[in-house]
Amino acid sequence: MRLRVAIIGSGIIGSCIARVLSMYENFSITLIEREFDVGWGSSKANSSVIHPGHEEDPERHPLRAKLCKEGNILWRTWAKELDIPVKWPGELMLFFREEEKRARKYIDLAKRNGIPSVKIVPREELLKMEPILNPDVEGAVYAPTTGVIDPFEAVIAIVENAVDNSVKLLTETEVRAIKIAGGQVKGALTNNGFVEADIIINAAGIHSDEISHMAGVEPNFKIRPRRGEYILFDEDVEIKPTRVLHTTPTEKTKGVYGLTTIHGNLMIGPTAEDLPPDFKERTSTTSEGLEYLWDKAKALFKELPPRSKVIRSFAGLRAEPPDGRWLIRAYTDPWGFINVAGIRSPGFTAAPAIARYVLNLIRTEYDVKLVKKDRWNPYRRGIVRLADKSLHQIDSLIRKNPDYGEIICYCKLVSKAEILEAIERMRKIGIKTITLDGIKHRTRAGFGRCQGAFCRWKIALLVSEYAQIPLQEVVIKKSPYGIGDVKVLLRGGK
């Protein structure tokens, strides 16, 4: 008899857990997501860094240290299996005069955590490695196992693979209450009906404290939203570090990063601002926050690109748990409720390892004899991108499918075929409302210099045609493109 598992939240944590559990015969898995699409919480707005683990204190945060290191290794396989764009440039934690002592602590931490090859790089060598660095730098702690990944594609890829392996995705489904009877989890009450479950896994990110309280568990556990703002630059700026650069961390944050994203854009961020507990929807940027980043970026680089080269600024919220401690526990009272809550940094890095850890909790706490599936597909291929191909390859693609020959997004060279495929894939995993944002994250259309000014309406037209809905009803991110036809207000009607 299969155990029915409901995972609340399809961000990086929830989706990794879904994938790992889907490897076993024992579970019938439903992934519950309240937004229109997967990965729209913290997973969408973060530094995109895969950390080595040398910044985690194994005494204070043993779980974080262990799972971060494991996750770093697992991502190498997962990214290949799932065709997730990733690079492994390594990182340089820059230190200036008075910071050297603090920075050297990380060598010590690296030793204690068993993180390979972490060492100090002196100034001269450093400036040869990255000529664009601030020449006032004293040195850096170099950790070669740092990666930079595409966080949206990661969640999407994992969910596609999980669904391919029989996981069911329920979007636009918000958990309102958790039913417990006889000390046992029975299921979750949502806006779309009751989802029966024997095991409920709380991976609800910034709302994970609320979900925990719904199960009557950990009443004192409170998440503080921590906002991080970021600035993204045009691809063609001259300042593009090869390695991930960051300032020496403080108590609060891993420091400010300056890195080249997997898509080739210089990005600086994040800030670290604690917000009141009920400010969980505050993903707004502030002039103070952005100015702070410009200031900190001056510490990293010899010179900064001009302000006219900014193509986007955004903010994300991280779920900060009390004491920085991850709450990963399988409860026997109520039986079947598992918290994977307050997964702050290095959450993204650790996610595949967290998923395995949770699997192991299920095995031990709930006495489940795990049976591996005979047929489990580890592989998933991403959308074929015209922009990555040579002219000859583009020609071949077009001859097989003429829709590759119609370019919709000029800045990123995205074709109609890719957009239609993105829409197909969204349908395939069970997304009910196709959004332009979802297409953007799957194709990169709108990521470029014009930020969608040229192509947004063209993509909306394709969705309108495909989904057979009027153009004004196509959803951008959370709202429709228009409020009606052009005469709706004059008619005085709806």
Place this chain on the structure above:
Amino acid sequence: MERYPKYDVIIIGGGPAGIAAAIRSKELGMKSILIESREILGGVPLQCIHPGFGIHYFKEDLTGTEFISKLLKKMEDIGVRYLTRAHVHSIEVRSHNEKIINVITSEGVKRLETKTLIYAAGARERHIFETNIVGDRPDGIYTAGEAQTLMDIYGIMPGKQVVVVGSGDVGLIMARRFALEGAKVVAVIEMMPYPGGLLRNVVQCLRDYDIPLYLSHVVKKVSGRRRVEKVTVSRVDESLRPIKGTEFELRCDTLILATGLIPNIDILERIGVIIDPATRGPVVNEFLETTVPGVFAAGNALVINDSVDNVVNQGELAAEGAHIFIQNDGMPSTGWKPVKKGRNIRSAVPHYISGMRDVTFYARVRAPERMVEVRVPEVHFKRRLHSVRPAEMITFKLRKELLASLKSPKVTLEVVRLCEK
């Protein structure tokens, strides 16, 4: 992939500049082809339903739609070769008179060889991240051109309570469109102390509809969870910095950004064309040839225009330049004289002249002034103008007879105030 016989000129961009260049190229007997990414030719005027087009070219005050229809008819009558749904992937410059244009079409990749190239792919709109507006990133934010496409081509209403950022003609025209179709236009916000567009547009778009215009103001922040809910507006000082304590909120569900256009020239930058930071377009000589020999630019891709008549003239001029280039196997070598920007001149095109031919200048001032003279002192050229404003491009021609008197190694464009009577 197919490789095609050599063209004399390939025109990239099927808006008014490109179409005019294509017509002129055909008239001059050049083997030419026009390439357009969209499935229809016409460009921006296709969605401009307001008049003000073709006053000089067709001697009529036409709507953008009427203008482009007539221009396309002229193009059809003369028989111009063109490809639509054809997007330029890249340009390879093999030599001064050999360029390969790689074009993506639904039939495959076409590699077109040409001697010269006229780049007329227009401009893009400045988006919100190119302003200093912070806050949420809700739905309900549109660029003015996007809103215009939605309303006046696809017949959909973007929103009902609108704040427009930017009082250039585009912003003013869109404010009126929204008001006419029954929306409440809460305000037009303008950073400068004077309106960006023509005074007649301030009257017929704002005053006629009681739409408040806030000069010396900026939108600092936009707020909204799913859709825009309000904006925070602030007064600015002479350095255009927000003044603390002057903030107020305006409730709205739609934010229209009409903060300016930028030449769409990624592809030119990739072949090493030198850019003028004042126009954000290519540096050109009097034939509108860029710093890459045989590559010409016209229309909004060259410099942001406000009159389609100028756009069309630039297209024709570029075609004429291409023709001379082909006849001489290159632009005749000459001592190009730089054009210097004098008093109150923010930008001027072309950047270099030979002094041996008629030259048409396209210039913009930094600040508005009345009762002025545009001068080129080196040749004693003076043109009196009633008023000048940044939003209105100044054009004038220097005849080659006048330029013959040029002894200086440069020319200067300047605007001088005349004494009040």
Place this chain on the structure above:
Amino acid sequence: MREVREIVCLICPNSCVMKVYLEDKKILRVEGNMCPRGEEYAKQEIIQPKRVVISVIKVRGGDMPTVSVKTENPVPKSCIPKIMKLLSRIELDAPVSMGQVVIKDVCGTNIVATRDVRRKPAPKL
């Protein structure tokens, strides 16, 4: 009773700011115009302000869902809301040709189409 009213001319981009001098509601003279059309405009604006109205009308079965239209001549400003209401209730069937009169005799003028809208080909089965 003497009065001076300031009128901005809408005829051309010069946007001349004119002064109209009135006595007992009668126009005495116009100053500030750079051409005779301006003077005419100023007078009309005092007597009865008129504007050309431009908008779109919905189209059925066309290669575009709207056709752009304009009033053939300027109409009294006070008529504009009535015209807009009318345009919101009408839907045309493709094809529509540029220059075609789509509504006759509205506020003393006609509404004409300012672009072509072709009939959309029937979907292939």
